[in-house]
Amino acid sequence: MKFTAVAAACVSLISQVLADSTIAGSSSSKITLPATFKPPQVFKNANLVHIISLEKSYAKESINVLVENVSPEPQDEYFLPFTSQQMERIGGIEVKDRKDATVTGFGLEAVEFDLSSDIQYYRIKLPTPLPAKGQQTLGISFYYLDSVAPLPAAIQQSEKQYLVYQFSAYCLSAYPTLKQKTEVKLPSSDITDYTKLASSGETKEFPQKQGSKLTYGPFPEVPAGAVSPVKVRYEFTKPVNFVSHLERDIEVSHWGGNVAFEERYTLFNHGANLxxxxNRVKWAQAQFFNPQSYALKELRFPLRVGSKDVYFTDVIGNVSTSRFRSNKREANLELKPRYPVFGGWKYPFTIGWNADAKSFLKKKSGDSYILNVPFLEGPKQQEGAAFEQTQIRVLLPEGAENVRFYTTIPESSITGYTVDLQKTYLDTIGRTVLTIKARNLVDDLRDRELIVSYDYSLLASLRKPLIIFSSMITVFVGMWAISKVDVKFSTK
Known part of the structure; x- marks a missing residue:
């Protein structure tokens, strides 16, 4: 009874979310503004803290800013500038209120005003207009993919790998900033080179180095649009995992009570080339001591508890160097590629597994169902992994209709969706397929929810067995009719 009550509460909550939200559409649609557009100077940044994390193979940035309305009228549009190169690599943008997590409703849209301009904008729509002299603390987070570069670009098999990241000590802003600082978090204290800036305060120069962290600032008032280019070079003796394409299929079977998952990866190591x-002999000798290496030699996939029938293949065929552990508490797939993946090398592979539909599928009411699955799973590595292009396909039963979806993946990374039909075995009209495309995702977004609601009537569920039964009857009747035909030659 307790489990039933909990399940009913979960279904009610999910249905309410779906009722209150529309289908997540294409976030690639942009607001078109005149080519002469300049963000109106209606805000100032009273205090800003810019945090850059380079602890993984991609850059994660956070901007915590206290915004003040300096205009006499209420304002609800805050513009966030990026360079054109950053716009191509940025993903996972999220905005929230740093002081009150219950405040929701922040809108985020890309602004298109002049494609030849190096500065582009995202427009943040505040939930409620900020009155004159009012203040609000915004927490803005996002990721940059393929933004670090190895230096030197080619090294020996046993050498250490160093990466370079370029950024601005002043956080790029469309508004003047009264006080700010930039913190850079690195994976180790081995920081061989970084740009130094002169200071007019008590500190003689920036940055201040504390272990694996560099701090630029605090800086006094900085005008809108100001930048101060800096560069940092640091040790990163791990692979730079980059998935250019991920195709993830989720196939739902009501009759089989099963949800089948399959993921197809095109994986690169964007680290230093050899x-x-x-030298395979040197590699085998080095593995005896298990040193750190910038080559990718194994992958770990934490799956949902109850996962089964796991398989792992590449372009050659089945790979036996894998291990799957499953019990009541965990389900982990550990696998090794056929060869260590060094910088510049490519490794395409496929994994798949089955799971009990009861773990993901709930009946809402009548003919309505709700499917709740992770949007992104993928490998969980210490060095992280980035996904440039991701395609999620949810194959629903034949006859499913009124398909809607909601996801907790940042809307800025969703580029579009379609609902089509696809014919498989013994289908007549074809199965309903929901396809969602996303860009610039990272492993930090693992296990974000994808909730799909659809209607599946009793008649639709009986369509396939009735067709199979009628087909068999037709075959038997046809065979009986043929058997009654007299094909003997007459003697007359």
Whole structure:
């Protein structure tokens, strides 16, 4: 009884979310403004803290800013500037109120005003207009993919790898900032080179180094649009995992009570290339001591509890160097590629598994169902992984209709969706397929929800068995009719 009550509460909550929200559409649609557009100077940044995390193979940035309305009228549009290069690599943008997590409703849309301009904007729509002299603390977070570069670009098999990241000590802003600082978090204290800036205060120069962290600032008032280019070079003896394409299929079977998952990866290591030919003997000798390496040698996939029938293949065929552990508390897939993936190398592969439909599928009411699955799973590595292009396909039963979806993935990364039909075995009209495309995702977004609601009537569920039954009857009747035909030659 307790489990039933909990399940009913979960279904009620999900249905309410779906009722209050529309289908997540294409976030690639932009607001078109005149080419002469300039963000109106109606705000100032009273205090800003810019945090850059380079602890993984991609850059994660956070901007915590206290915004003040300096105009006499209430304002609800805050513009966030990026360079054109950053716009191509940015993903996972989220905005929230730093002081009150219950405040929701922040809108985020890309602004298109002049494609030739190096500065582009995202427009943040505040939930409620900020009155004159009013203040609000915004927490803005996002990721940059493929933004670090190895230096040197080619090294030997046993050498350490160093990466370079370029940014601005002044956080790029469309508004003047009264006080700010930039913190850079690195994976280790081995920071071989970084740009130094002169200071007019008590500190002689920036940055201040504390272990694996660099701090630029605090800086006094900085005008809108000001930048101060800096560069940091640091040790990163791990692979730079970059998935250019991920195709994830989720197939729902009501009759089989099963949800089948399959993921197809095109994986690259964007780390330093080898300066000489790969030596397998040296590699085997080094593995005896298990040193750190910038080559990718294994992948770990934490799956949902209850996952089964796991398989792992690449372009050659089945790969036996894998291990799957499953019990009541965990389900982990550990696998090794056929070869260590060094910088510049590519490794395409496929994994798949089955799971009990009861873990993901709930009946809402009548003919309505709700499917709740992770939008993104993928490998969970210490060094992280980035996904440039992601396609999610949810294959629903034949006859499913009125399909809607909601996801907790940042809307700025969703580029579009379609609902089509696809014919498979013994289908007549074809199965309903929901396809969602996303860009610039990272493993930090693992296990974000994808909730799909649809209607599946009793008649639709009986369509396939009735067709199979009628087909068999037709075949038997046809065979009986043929058997009654007299094909003997007459003697007359």
């Amino acid at each position: 300066s000489e030919q790969f």
